[in-house]
Amino acid sequence: MANFFMQLSRYAIPAIFLIIPLYAWFKKVPVYESFVEGAKEGLFVTLRILPYLMGMLLAIGIFRAAGAFDLISNILAPLTSKIGLPSEVVPLAFMRPLSGTGALAMTADILSTYGPDSFIGRLASVIQGSTDTTFYIITVYFGSVGIRRYRHALTVGLIADAASMIAAFCFCYLYFS
């Protein structure tokens, strides 16, 4: 099953780049000109989101370099160890909504230190896979269209992340320990 999906993922991109232009050609769309037109818009969108990206990269980069994530997990360690949550995964839980590259580096580090088939390794894998960089997505998506009042978007996004992570912990606990 998993293998089927991996194969699907491998063929998906070339297939999409074949099917859509071919379909458009049958529908008598000027394929090349339309592609260029869309690409031009893509360039403008990039320019529009860049300043927001830089702002977030700066704040998160500084927060990371200062070692703030380690501090958070040190403070929470006595609490997390009580419920059987390995303290090594706690910084990942905080990094995940903030920085995609940061979280990926942390997961890679956990997998190579504790092994991918250990409880910690499995839990880190599930957390990495079942959540996304909420903070970053929200600020960039809203920034791109000039939304300034997010209302409850961030709260709801973080609630969803927390729910995914709690579910990840419970499932891993049930199946792997």
Place this chain on the structure above:
Amino acid sequence: MVNFIWLFLLLVGIVMAAFCGRIEAVSAAIWQVAEQGIALTLEIAGIMMLWMGLLRLAEKSGFTNFLARLTRPVVGLLFPDLAKDSPALGAIVMNISANLLGLGNAATPFGLKAMDDLQKLNKRPEEASNSMITFLVLNTSAITLIPATVIALRAKSGSLFPEEIVGITIFSGLIGTVVGLLAHFLFCRFRRWR
């Protein structure tokens, strides 16, 4: 809110670094961000142009409309504020499909296009609409059938069963999505009561 969080990250980071003797690391990080920014710009611009070019083809040929009509029973439920033939639905469906297939870098251009379409329907242009928040919950809670990055990472670090986490990952992500949508719904209700 975002102003507060931004300042909070800067303040805590720099003050903490000063006390822990890691101030050089912070200086280095600042210049690193500048470099990273340029590298990221080029990468993002390339990805954006490719996928937005393709998206234009999909829109003009009626392909996105076709997808939108096909998935309307489900997607329409999630976005009750959108008209049945709204162009935003096309981009939203393309974004969800890309996420499901594990095509992260295609999902972002489609997502930004969807935000653009949703903003055109937004009555208060500075404030997030309900549909936008629903859409963001779908994106931030990682609905995917193939957590390809994690599987590759596990395989690389010598796992005996790199894919054994797939089922659990999908379910955990799904629980996050449902809880997020529920919270969004409750927030909207609560605001109406006040």
